[in-house]
Amino acid sequence: MLARGDPGAIGPARAPAQVSVILPVHDAEPWLDECLGSVLQQDFEGSMELSIFNDASKDKSMTIIEKWKKKLEDSGILVVIGGHDSPSPRGVGYSKNQAVAQSSGSYLCFLDADDVMMPQRVRLQHEAALRHPESIIGCQVTREPPNSTERYMRWINQLAPDQLLTQGVPEDLLFFYEHLRKGGGVVRVDQSLLLYRYHPGAATHSVLETTIWAHRVRFLEEQALPHWATFTIWNAGRQGRRLYRSLTAGSQRKVAAFCDVDENKIRKGFYCYEDSQERPKPRIPVLHFRAARPPFVICVKLDLTGGVFEDNLRSLNLQEGRDFLHFS
Template sequence: MIILDPISNIVIFHLFPVGYGKNRAIKASTGKFLCFLDIDDTMEPSRITKQLQLAKNYPDSLIGCQFRREPENSTQRYTKWANRLNEHQLNIQIYTSHGPTIIMPTWFCSRQVWSKVGGFDESGKGCPEDLLFFYQHIRLKGLIKRVDEILLNYIYHPSATTFSIDKETIWKYRVSFLEERVLRFWESFTIWNAGKQGRKLYRSLSKENKKKVIALCDVDKKKIDKFSYNSQEGPIPVIHFSKAESPFVICVKLDLTNGSFERNLESLNLKENIDYVHFN
């Protein structure tokens, strides 16, 4: 925002947080529905019509759509994940490093959804306001819906605001949300990944939840042969995934092992969001 000081006639540039800008724009509007779009993205002419119909049918839902990434070969794994989630997965794969299961530039919702959440966080630079809005929407029992058509061209550029947010900040919010929504209801659990990510998750847990970890599991013989992970709280067994007990917090990224991890998981005949959650 550009402000002219009336006394000194000096022009002052004041940068407000992204969340502040979104909230002010919404407050200045009068419509019953909100459609979000990043300044460098483009959308199909039919987007509003199709998302509006879904929003009218589900007024308490946050509505997304499938998207086309430009350049085409950028963030391929992320694009594949986001576009292929089924309706159930949209509402349960909410703890991963990918963030919201519908990308923010595709969001469409009734004004009451925004009001109920309380608007976007205005903390400033480095605040993942979209993620926090998404989490609060979930807490308030809001649903996630998606129009299963490509209605947005999502432009990738490395200087995007998304990449300015510290990864550790996002990690802390994710762990806190996982503990709040899942781990406090489990008496015990196994962390699937005895490597760097699995150990980091363990170290990030509260003391109460650390006590619930009965093992780390893996397929890597070198990790399993060590028998245990020596944490500050004491040794934790490291075992083969086939011998591990559910429920699992899975710290293995999807679509990175030519399908071997997915086949291993499928072989256990588990039910997502009951026997395991993805935290990858």
């Protein structure tokens, strides 16, 4: 949840709601009944509206929406419906923007059509938003099915408050980064307030990994690397080398070393970037992590080594955000 940032985006003239639930919909027939039922079950006592934008659904989504519209409005929740019936959908980002534009709430609560809110979600996140008006308000989540993406679920639910800024990368990456660029914060309600479904048709799968990578590199170069004269890439393997190759020439020149625990990589002694335009081509030392100097950009995935990597990192007594950042 977040406070509306653009007062000009209020939409049609009417008494504004305190909270607008923003719901983009595209072919969501299998999940919509449960999703809309969870809106009806909210225990929030303030004024609330549901802003739906139908992105060219070809199934029975609109039939389900019309059925729930009366139930919701009878309970005091205004329902605003927009959409289009073009041959092809225009995407979840477009749909969210349209749903926001037609909404009136002072606070926006984003909901995907395949997810389910716990009854206290709007109330607790609204209370947190009032206490932290410059912050995005998140929450812990429960995954459905329960055994899917276990590492991701442990990571997202166990981030410490300061790690919400240094590691938190939600699905709406560009919005999140722009919020941080403008000095916004991130706060989490430490209760599971959302049932988050994992299935092959989820919008998350439509975002190219290369696109996400490119935006993350750009943000790293904007926000962290200007503060460091030099840094070490922790991982001399494929991911670490990929990060090095993705950096601008200026950032590449700041890479003092790679570090690793793999004796074969360390024994080789250096990494040579063959595609570099510089002459002579850079030969970056490869060191054992205990011989390397911070700050580090860490390209090692968490929760994959039985705790060995995490123990190695803790043994250096470093401060996240100052001495190292995670990039995996």
